[in-house]
Amino acid sequence: MESFLVQPVSKRAARLSIGSFFFIAGLCFASWASRIPDIVSKLGLSEGGLGAVLFALPVGLMVSLPFSGWLVHHFGSRKMVLLSAVLYPLILCNIGLVQETWQLVAVLFVFGLMGNLFNIAVNTQAVSLEALYGRSIMASFHGIWSLAGFTGAAIGTLMINFHLTPFVHFCIITGAAYLLITLLYRNSLRKDINAGDDRPLFAKPDATLLKLGLIAMCCMVCEGAMFDWSGVYFQKVVEAPKGLIPLGYTAFMSTMAGGRFAGDKLVMRLGTLRLLQVSGLVIATGLIIAVAFPAIVTATIGFMLVGIGVSSVVPLVYGVAGKSTVFSPGVALAAVSTIGYLGFLAGPPMIGFIAHAASLRWSLGLIAVLGFMTTIISTKTRF
Structure with missing residues (x-):
């Protein structure tokens, strides 16, 4: 060290x-x-x-x-x-x-x-x-x-x-x-933390890394939904004027960026576990508001809450994964990213399939459940 x-x-x-x-x-x-x-x-x-x-x-x-x-x-x-x-x-x-x-x-x-x-x-x-x-x-x-x-x-x-x-x-x-x-x-740093130790490069991820990956996946499903479907939601469900269609995406991106700059202070006050638990609740609440009240003002507020909720999750998960006692930081981060990005990739098409079978509001409602899973999985994870 x-x-x-x-x-x-x-x-x-x-x-x-x-x-x-x-x-x-x-x-x-x-x-x-x-x-x-x-x-x-x-x-x-x-x-x-x-x-x-x-x-x-x-x-x-x-x-x-x-x-x-x-x-x-x-x-x-x-x-x-x-x-x-x-x-x-x-x-x-x-x-x-x-x-x-x-x-x-x-x-x-x-x-x-x-x-x-x-x-x-x-x-x-x-x-x-x-x-x-x-x-x-x-x-x-x-x-x-x-x-x-x-x-x-x-x-x-x-x-x-x-x-x-x-x-x-x-x-x-x-x-x-x-x-x-x-x-x-x-x-830039010349040497990585724990560099040169004998941790394995390829091994089955331990329970903690798997749970961190699942937390990242649930969050990134919600991120993917906002990136790919927020504009469509404002266009087809909220029925916003053409000039206001990007409003939901802008609201989400703004609060996500702002939340990330505030995230380090929040984790010092609340701790990693509590902040992840709160983040899942905020994600779910924001999506439920947008789904239950699909008007311009309420949907915008809902998407702003989603941005706040997702802002700290991936940085926190990466930070914890990088301190793994089983793998080197690069390998641990790759393992968590693999699981997390599955959600980012699978989420938007899944929303499309559900929207086709039912409606886009139903899709985002189910995504809210996945957002809340961030809270549940975090509660069962050791930090």
């Missing part, structure tokens, strides 16, 4: 460095998302075709999960952060160059694969720095990712108004990312 604590940079400098990598990851992903309509128009994709193409990204993510943990454990998170931070924006630029649908599928697969390696590596750095601080700082890093999402969306709108192509837009983002890497990479 002493060798881990001897770091050549200050904690503050390391925090700024790691935060910049969270920002790069969020900025690149949001930049891609902001130009999807342009790329769809360029390739002439239908809605169904777009759905099939977009599936390549989460497939790449899932394929990379077992290898990401091994790479981070074997080579260290610092090297993997640098590798992924350099390649992730470069792959983004290649998205802007695609001319055929199959090319987009291939590039998105690699984009998802590299994005997950980036996610595991930078969260391993954050877990190690959190150990140095001796208190929760994980939620603020995820807040930076959310802030980068807003920034990326705003820059995307600006680029569209200036009539710049996606390729030029993505090259500008890549240049900004490389500038941050050049300035701040040297202050």
